[in-house]
Amino acid sequence: MFLKKFAIAGAMAALMSTSALACEISARVSIVGNEFPAIQSVGAGAQACTGAEVKTNLTADHQKINLPGMQGNPAEYTSAIIANSSIVALMNEDVIRPLDDLVAKHGQGLKKNQLITIDGKIMAVAFMANAQHLVYRADVLEKIGVQPPKTYEDMLAAAKMIREQGIMENPVGGAYAAGWNLAEEFVNMYLGMGGSHFKPGSAEPNINTEAGIKTLEMMKALSDYMNPDFLTHDSNATNAEFRAGNVALMNMWGSRAATLVSADGVAQEVVDGFAIDGPMTVGGGSIPASTLWWDGWTVAKNISDEEAEATFIAMMNGISPAMMANEEIRTQAVWLIDGYQPTDAAKGVFAAAGMNTIPYPMLPYMGLMHTALGNELVDFMKGDESAEQALKDAEAAYIAAAKEKGFL
Numbered sequence: 001m002f003l004k005k006f007a008i009a010g011a012m013a014a015l016m017s018t019s020a021l022a023c024e025i026s027a028r029v030s031i032v033g034n035e036f037p038a039i040q041s042v043g044a045g046a047q048a049c050t051g052a053e054v055k056t057n058l059t060a061d062h063q064k065i066n067l068p069g070m071q072g073n074p075a076e077y078t079s080a081i082i083a084n085s086s087i088v089a090l091m092n093e094d095v096i097r098p099l100d101d102l103v104a105k106h107g108q109g110l111k112k113n114q115l116i117t118i119d120g121k122i123m124a125v126a127f128m129a130n131a132q133h134l135v136y137r138a139d140v141l142e143k144i145g146v147q148p149p150k151t152y153e154d155m156l157a158a159a160k161m162i163r164e165q166g167i168m169e170n171p172v173g174g175a176y177a178a179g180w181n182l183a184e185e186f187v188n189m190y191l192g193m194g195g196s197h198f199k200p201g202s203a204e205p206n207i208n209t210e211a212g213i214k215t216l217e218m219m220k221a222l223s224d225y226m227n228p229d230f231l232t233h234d235s236n237a238t239n240a241e242f243r244a245g246n247v248a249l250m251n252m253w254g255s256r257a258a259t260l261v262s263a264d265g266v267a268q269e270v271v272d273g274f275a276i277d278g279p280m281t282v283g284g285g286s287i288p289a290s291t292l293w294w295d296g297w298t299v300a301k302n303i304s305d306e307e308a309e310a311t312f313i314a315m316m317n318g319i320s321p322a323m324m325a326n327e328e329i330r331t332q333a334v335w336l337i338d339g340y341q342p343t344d345a346a347k348g349v350f351a352a353a354g355m356n357t358i359p360y361p362m363l364p365y366m367g368l369m370h371t372a373l374g375n376e377l378v379d380f381m382k383g384d385e386s387a388e389q390a391l392k393d394a395e396a397a398y399i400a401a402a403k404e405k406g407f408l
Contacts, residue, residue: 023049023317025310031056031297032066033081036235037259038128038333039295042081045318054314060234063089063180070095075300078311083295085360087116087124089367092405096298098122102312109321114336116296118362126296127319128333131357132188132251133290133348134280135260139273140167140248148275152189152218152282152289155249159225162248172225173241173250177234182381183374184291188251189215191358192282192289203365203407205398207373208391214283216380216387223381231381245270251280251290254352255333258345276344278351290352291360294336365407372397 031046033039035058043056057065057077063086069076071093080090090096098121103110107125116124134155136148144162149155155172162171175181190197195211198204223230227241235256241247243266252260261271279290297315299308323329324339334342334349342350360366372394380390402408 023313024051025049025054025313027052027304027306027310029054029079029307029311029314030077031058031079031081031311031315032062032069032077033058033297034062034295035059036253036255038255038329038335039081041323041329041332042127042297042315042318045320045323046314049314049317052310060236066090067093067095070300070302073302074304074307075302078300078303078307079297079315080300081295081297082124083130083293083360084116084362085293085367085370087296087298088362088364090298091118091123092364092367095301096123097301097308099125099299099312102299102309106309106312106316109316109338111336111338114296116294124296124298125315125319126294126336128255128295128335128337129349129353130253130255130293130295130334131290131349131352132184132253132279133257133352134277135242135250135252135257135348136275136277137248137270137273138275139269140171143167148277149249149280152192152222152280155280156221156225159222159249163225168246168248170225170227170241170246171248172222173233173238173247173252174222174226174230175233175235175238175252176219176223176226176230176381177237178231178378179374180370181234181374182231182377183370183372185219185251186215186373186377187360187370188291189218189282189289191291192280192285192287193218194283194285194287197361197366197369198363203363203402205369205395207369208388208395211283212391213387216377216390218282220381220387231378243270254346254349255295257348258331258333258343276348278348278355279357288352288355288357290357292352292357293360295333365402365405368401368405368407369394369398372401 047054066080100122114126115122159171193211193215199206261274279288282289299311321339331343331345334346376394379385
């Protein structure tokens with residue numbers, strides 16, 4: 001909560017002191033998106049517009065509500081802040097509109113790498129890059145005499161030493177919450193193992209493989225060094241464990257790492273020991289066990305043209321280059337906004353890009369696979385079934401959903 005309030009206060013302070021406030025709209029704007037600080041700043045920038053009401057609903061449950069909230073006519077939300085995974089569901093259901101005309105009229109300041117073009121049409125405007133990478137306590141690793149891990153095998157070895165030396169009982173953190181987060185960790189690890197989620201050139205699943213089994217075995221081994229309640233820990237809970245001094249090694253989003261130790265009450269030793277490195281590899285592979293992401297915003301299809309234009313103008317204000325004059329905002333993300341100068345906090349995301357990390361697959365059926373993984377891997381992680389059975393169940397759940405949607 002502190003971070004959320006701080007981000008909004010910082011964003012508004014920046015916007016009040018710049019020309020970004022010069023934004024006038026004539027129709028309602030309603031935004032749904034995730035809740036981390038960078039997106040809070042974008043929402044605050046949009047809310048600086050005057051002339052009509054701008055509402056934001058920024059919540060960890062955004063992926064559960066953005067599609068239903070855009071399917072009505074008129075849509076409840078005029079914009080959804082999304083990433084390269086979550087835009088697919090909105091496009092599959094035809095609830096967002098092409099932005100080419102609005103970009104031509106109001107988006108002259110946008111860079112080419114911000115224009116997310118699918119089938120020749122601009123469907124979203126990206127404002128930041130993201131990836132998961134190593135976050136660690138340099139002071140703890142110094143105590144045990146090891147370098148920051150470059151592989152997940154190194155991480156396990158370091159975790160064992162930390163526990164055995166009585167420094168921390170559960171030194172590994174991970175966003176392994178059942179559902180989306182757990183599936184994302186599988187996606188990352190499986191790519192690092194050299195796996196491909198689908199058979200070449202098709203929507204046929206391809207996870208019940210040797211690489212899939214090795215992926216689950218590594219995830220289970222890591223979980224042995226996590227808080228016993230790891231299946232309830234999303235990014236917020238994992239970060240809280242790090243801030244409390246309970247975690248020394250974790251795979252965390254660059255967008256979260258930037259503000260990880262800026263919350264009130266974090267012990268000085270945690271602040272001083274905080275460090276960032278690139279993503280790790282696994283299983284002897286050279287491809288990082290991570291995925292590259294972008295975050296951006298869309299405009300709803302089932303709204304009036306006046307509301308669409310107001311939404312575009314407000315969201316452009318939310319990613320104004322004037323925001324980069326505020327140091328607090330500038331360090332919240334690896335921004336794709338004009339005027340952004342990389343900060344130390346961007347090290348992990350830039351390292352991920354430099355290591356040829358694979359982008360999260362923007363396939364129309366990837367969301368169905370992600371959902372199946374999040375639901376079906378829980379029993380294995382709890383020790384209630386084998387890796388082979390969990391993967392078989394995930395493939396079966398995916399196949400049923402893909403047939404229903406016409407992909408198979």
